[in-house]
Amino acid sequence: MADKIGLRLVTPSRLLLDEEVDEVAAPGALGQFGVLPNHISFLTLLEAGEMSYKQGSRSYRLAVSGGYAEVLDNIMTVLADTAEYAEEIDLERARSAREKAESKMAELGPEHEEFPAAEAALRRAVVRLEVAGKRANR
Amino acid sequence: MATLKAIRKRIVSIRNTQQITKAMKMVSAAKLRRAQEAVVQARPYAEKVAALLKNLSARVAQEAHPLLMQREEKRVDLWLLTADRGLCGGYNANLIRAAEGFLRVHGREKEIQLAVVGRKGVDYFRRRRVEMIARYPNAWSRSMGELAAEIAEQMIGRFVRGETDGAYILYSRFRSALSQVPTLEKLVPAATAAEQREELPVEYLFEPDVRTLLASLLPKVVEVGIYRALLEAVASEHGARMTAMDSATTNAADMISSLTLQMNRARQASITRELMEIVSTAEALK
Numbered sequence: 164m165a166d167k168i169g170l171r172l173v174t175p176s177r178l179l180l181d182e183e184v185d186e187v188a189a190p191g192a193l194g195q196f197g198v199l200p201n202h203i204s205f206l207t208l209l210e211a212g213e214m215s216y217k218q219g220s221r222s223y224r225l226a227v228s229g230g231y232a233e234v235l236d237n238i239m240t241v242l243a244d245t246a247e248y249a250e251e252i253d254l255e256r257a258r259s260a261r262e263k264a265e266s267k268m269a270e271l272g273p274e275h276e277e278f279p280a281a282e283a284a285l286r287r288a289v290v291r292l293e294v295a296g297k298r299a300n301r
Numbered sequence: 302m303a304t305l306k307a308i309r310k311r312i313v314s315i316r317n318t319q320q321i322t323k324a325m326k327m328v329s330a331a332k333l334r335r336a337q338e339a340v341v342q343a344r345p346y347a348e349k350v351a352a353l354l355k356n357l358s359a360r361v362a363q364e365a366h367p368l369l370m371q372r373e374e375k376r377v378d379l380w381l382l383t384a385d386r387g388l389c390g391g392y393n394a395n396l397i398r399a400a401e402g403f404l405r406v407h408g409r410e411k412e413i414q415l416a417v418v419g420r421k422g423v424d425y426f427r428r429r430r431v432e433m434i435a436r437y438p439n440a441w442s443r444s445m446g447e448l449a450a451e452i453a454e455q456m457i458g459r460f461v462r463g464e465t466d467g468a469y470i471l472y473s474r475f476r477s478a479l480s481q482v483p484t485l486e487k488l489v490p491a492a493t494a495a496e497q498r499e500e501l502p503v504e505y506l507f508e509p510d511v512r513t514l515l516a517s518l519l520p521k522v523v524e525v526g527i528y529r530a531l532l533e534a535v536a537s538e539h540g541a542r543m544t545a546m547d548s549a550t551t552n553a554a555d556m557i558s559s560l561t562l563q564m565n566r567a568r569q570a571s572i573t574r575e576l577m578e579i580v581s582t583a584e585a586l587k
Contacts, residue, residue, distance in 0.1 A: 173349060175525065176446070208513065
């Protein structure tokens with residue numbers, strides 16, 4: 164039995180991480196889920212949210228904005244549309260994105276066909292701010 | 302016969318051109334490195350998405366999602382990726398020739414709609430009054446991710462609405478700085494690998510379920526295919542420009558050396574003539 168699990172974190176533009184870790188938590192379509200070594204084969208949609216993993220005594224946190232996660236043969240592959248470490252997040256940009264999305268939603272109204280896109284943009288911005296906010300409190 | 306002054310002027314002018322081509326070559330070399338890096342970095346994601354699709358599509362019938370439907374190809378879309386700018390050797394000409402070839406070969410039995418990315422291709426087909434369903438004359442200054450998403454939306458929309466039975470992309474694959482190959486790929490409908498049904502791992506959990514996953518993954522696969530083609534095209538363009546500018550620089554050097562030879566000859570001739578004049582004048586005064 165392996166006591167670690169391989170974690171590969173990939174975005175369309177780059178391979179962010181390919182290492183052995185102890186435990187992973189990610190925002191699945193049916194809620195936050197955790198993955199430990201020797202997890203069953205598994206494929207899920209990811210929502211925009213906070214993803215974290217533990218390696219030894221250190222833990223790392225990232226903001227992801229949707230994608231897929233697969234566990235197969237004790238390797239977890241996360242295909243994220245975007246992923247940033249808490250330390251990398253551009254607070255200014257996330258704040259202005261949140262404001263932009265909020266005003267757009269107010270302007271369009273919930274019936275408009277572009278409303279879901281604006282809502283998704285808002286969620287991504289809020290996730291970034293939350294993940295980055297925890298960094299500031301530490 | 303060119304005068305000394307005229308030759309000198311030409312040498313100066315060629316030297317200026319040479320400096321420009323040399324600078325362009327260096328800029329292209331730097332951009333090429335970045336573009337190549339981007340191609341390599343994008344590979345793991347594209348491979349994984351393709352593997353997931355294979356795994357998922359083997360579990361459903363082709364009716365499960367519109368993008369899996371294989372229809373008889375009566376009407377197809379051809380998406381052509383050319384550059385916005387010239388001065389890159391035969392890069393654009395090769396792509397346009399390949400597109401013309403496709404239109405000639407398949408144009409008889411199928412109805413082909415053309416969509417063009419890049420100013421050079423757009424200008425070419427507009428001059429020939431060829432109708433285009435989409436035009437992106439200033440594509441390459443934009444973010445490739447956004448551009449890919451936009452193209453994917455159009456491509457998929459047209460297929461799902463039944464306006465076309467398939468979509469192809471024609472782009473330049475990057476082999477090396479010296480070699481870029483026009484390449485044709487079919488992106489829609491997404492290819493399936495239904496023959497691998499037996500090898501599926503049994504214990505596999507899907508969240509929320511196979512169909513939802515597939516519905517989300519299929520457009521993504523198309524988008525990733527476009528994204529990859531865009532990155533390859535960028536690398537090809539810079540490679541082609543670098544090679545073209547390198548040979549232009551060499552040609553300029555050759556011209557300068559042959560003109561310098563001519564100039565020296567002309568100077569020698571004028572000195573000789575002057576000497577002869579002096580000698581003959583002195584002779585006459587005796």
